[in-house]
Amino acid sequence: MRATVLPQYGEPERLVVAELPAPAPAPGQILVRTAASAVNPVDLAVRSGSAAEYVKLPFPMVLGWDLSGVVEALGEGVTRFAVGDRVVAMSAQMATGIGTHAELVALDAAIAAPAPQGADLVHAAALPLAGLTADQALEVLGAESGSSLLVTGAVGAVGGFAVQLAAARGIRVTALVRPGDEELARSLGASEVLTSDRPLPEGVVDALFETAGYAGAIAAVRDGGRAVSIVPAAAPQAERGIEVKMSFVEQDGERLTKLSGLVESGTLTLRVADVLDFADAALAHKRLGAGGTRGKLLLASLTAN
Ligand SMILES: NC(=O)c1ccc[n+]([C@@H]2O[C@H](COP(=O)([O-])OP(=O)(O)OC[C@H]3O[C@@H](n4cnc5c(N)ncnc54)[C@H](OP(=O)(O)O)[C@@H]3O)[C@@H](O)[C@H]2O)c1
Structure with a gap:
């Protein structure tokens, strides 16, 4: 072969x-x-x-x-x-x-x-890899329905699945993307979109899902909020009582079966x-x-x- x-x-x-x-x-x-x-x-x-x-x-x-x-x-x-x-x-x-x-x-x-x-x-x-990474990191983050979440790199492979999975769970997603990607981010389920050419608003979301290596994005999280990063080279530093966790993707056929079902139902693209x-x-x-x-x-x- x-x-x-x-x-x-x-x-x-x-x-x-x-x-x-x-x-x-x-x-x-x-x-x-x-x-x-x-x-x-x-x-x-x-x-x-x-x-x-x-x-x-x-x-x-x-x-x-x-x-x-x-x-x-x-x-x-x-x-x-x-x-x-x-x-x-x-x-x-x-x-x-x-x-x-x-x-x-x-x-x-x-x-x-x-x-x-x-x-x-x-x-x-x-x-598989991008879907599992997004789903496992969302679990590590523990964001709840009704809370607000900033996803950086929101139109990337992992970020795109994170936006779709979070929005499907009733989480209000703000996407951080490069200028020009705003519509794509909205089509994935983001209710608000920020672009990386402008300063981030401070303290406006409950949680952060960091996929772009943009450690400074933690500034957008409210005091005492949560953050998860999948980019160890640019891990956000804990500040203002914000809990920061890292997530590393793991093989998981059961979870992948669930994600495959979400593609079938149209929840994931x-x-x-x-x-x-x-x-x-x-x-x-x-x-x-x-x-x-x-x-x-x-x-x-x-x-x-
Ligand atoms: N911990 C884990 O288990 C795990 C698993 C999977 C991936 N990762 C890591 O996670 C990261 C994302 O992976 P991926 O597969 O999703 O990559 P990807 O498809 O390339 O997505 C990354 C996205 O972030 C955007 N981006 C980068 N810097 C940005 C900035 N300053 N402002 C706005 N947008 C920015 C990129 O835009 P451009 O393309 O225009 O730069 C791209 O849309 C990589 O570093 C990867 O190594 C970790």
Whole structure:
């Protein structure tokens, strides 16, 4: 099978397509024929070596966390899925070494979920990492219905899901976006929109969900409010009695099943910036690194249908 491999840390051009032995599903695993994977900021950090102190994996590595595809074989003891099922999954590649930029991926059935019915299977790869990150961080934050929440990077992959999930729970969302993204933020469910070219109002929201690396956004939170950040390099400093927590995404097939259902019901929209060829991982890394993508960049496998 073909996979995109990283032989050494470096520039995007290091990523090359290679022929690797097909994996076999171990007990408890499913073998998935990939329809698409997505490129996430963490893939850029692993590829460049900037996350090297956390990556204890041998080269060559297969990168990629997001996956959509079709179950091709079952490991011993798997009953949740059947051959032919359409699935999505998030694999914590940096910790486990199981990357999704491959035509066949064997992973634990417990971290997979049914793909949203009615959704394009390629587009379904936009859901797992960003959706799980948003949902888990909202839980860490503990924001309640009727409260107000500022989401920074609100039209980004995680921020966009955070806005949709929070609005669906009756939370009043203020979105912080770049100028020009105001309408997009409103279409996701933000009731108010602020732009990053203007000073932030101070003390106006109950809570902050920080996805843009904009630590100063904590100024918008009222005294004694709450904040959660998913960007450790720019963690907001606790001030004025505000509780600040960090959230790190975890594999979770049950939660992903719930999120898949929210796509089916129309509560969550799959936002796709572009679908590139499986072999174009380097191009996807360059485009994501340049900023300005709105929605996920997907890598579609040629053998998928
Ligand atoms: N802790 C975790 O488990 C976890 C999980 C997923 C992601 N993350 C991190 O979370 C961050 C967001 O990830 P993502 O996938 O959502 O990335 P993304 O799709 O690129 O979204 C980030 C958004 O923030 C915007 N932004 C950045 N700086 C801004 C500023 N000063 N003012 C206004 N908007 C700004 C970006 O706009 P431009 O594109 O125009 O710059 C983009 O819309 C990344 O740092 C990623 O590494 C952490």
